[in-house]
Amino acid sequence: EAGVVQSPRYKIIEKKQPVAFWCNPISGHNTLYWYLQNLGQGPELLIRYENEEAVDDSQLPKDRFSAERLKGVDSTLKIQPAELGDSAVYLCASSFDQNEQFFGPGTRLTVL
Amino acid sequence: AQSVSQHNHHVILSEAASLELGCNYSYGGTVNLFWYVQYPGQHLQLLLKYFSGDPLVKGIKGFEAEFIKSKFSFNLRKPSVQWSDTAEYFCAVNGGSQGNLIFGKGTKLSVKP
Numbered sequence: 001e002a003g004v005v006q007s008p009r010y011k012i013i014e015k016k017q018p019v020a021f022w023c024n025p026i027s028g029h030n031t032l033y034w035y036l037q038n039l040g041q042g043p044e045l046l047i048r049y050e051n052e053e054a055v056d057d058s059q060l061p062k063d064r065f066s067a068e069r070l071k072g073v074d075s076t077l078k079i080q081p082a083e084l085g086d087s088a089v090y091l092c093a094s095s096f097d098q099n100e101q102f103f104g105p106g107t108r109l110t111v112l
Numbered sequence: 113a114q115s116v117s118q119h120n121h122h123v124i125l126s127e128a129a130s131l132e133l134g135c136n137y138s139y140g141g142t143v144n145l146f147w148y149v150q151y152p153g154q155h156l157q158l159l160l161k162y163f164s165g166d167p168l169v170k171g172i173k174g175f176e177a178e179f180i181k182s183k184f185s186f187n188l189r190k191p192s193v194q195w196s197d198t199a200e201y202f203c204a205v206n207g208g209s210q211g212n213l214i215f216g217k218g219t220k221l222s223v224k225p
Contacts, residue, residue: 003155041218042204042217100146101158
């Protein structure tokens with residue numbers, strides 16, 4: 001069974017540029033999560049989807065971050081414009097209902 | 113608000129030594145508890161979980177954890193570590209009706225061969 005797929009794995013951009021991350025969850029998993037992981041910290045939730053509905057986006061900085069999960073499968077997380085402090089690893093996870101979460105490899109973003 | 117504390121930032125052990133990593137959480141209600149491991153260059157993977165029942169939980173690769181409700185703790189243990197256990201270990205909790213995991217800051221384990 002394929003795991004959670006994320007792309008790209010690495011991204012380097014200059015500040016003020018836009019960037020987008022893509023996630024394909026495990027087949028059949030209706031819940032999808034985006035996490036932010038700073039160096040030396042644990043992952044922190046940005047947004048949680050149940051099917052195509054964002055049920056918790058309270059931690060998403062909405063002035064520059066946006067996300068979508070069209071058709072309740074793949075999801076995209078976007079930052080526009082990126083700031084230096086956005087350098088981090090962006091993790092996607094999925095689960096069936098709210099059981100065990102399976103994590104993808106993450107996208108390491110570096111903002112110069 | 114829920115929070116998770118992991119007491120050790122970096123633990124260095126020799127092979128065959130015993131391991132105990134501390135984890136305390138703050139939440140007054142029913143919780144689900146998890147330990148995740150991240151091996152170098154790999155993604156987070158579940159080591160073990162506690163939802164209910166026997167408070168002593170056994171996971172993969174010889175790891176176990178004990179839920180002590182009165183102490184709000186869920187410490188991870190392994191009687192004899194191996195070099196291949198070198199990784200970062202994260203304790204996580206979700207409580208109430210939400211599915212959101214709250215993670216600790218992680219403990220980096222280095223095992224010397």
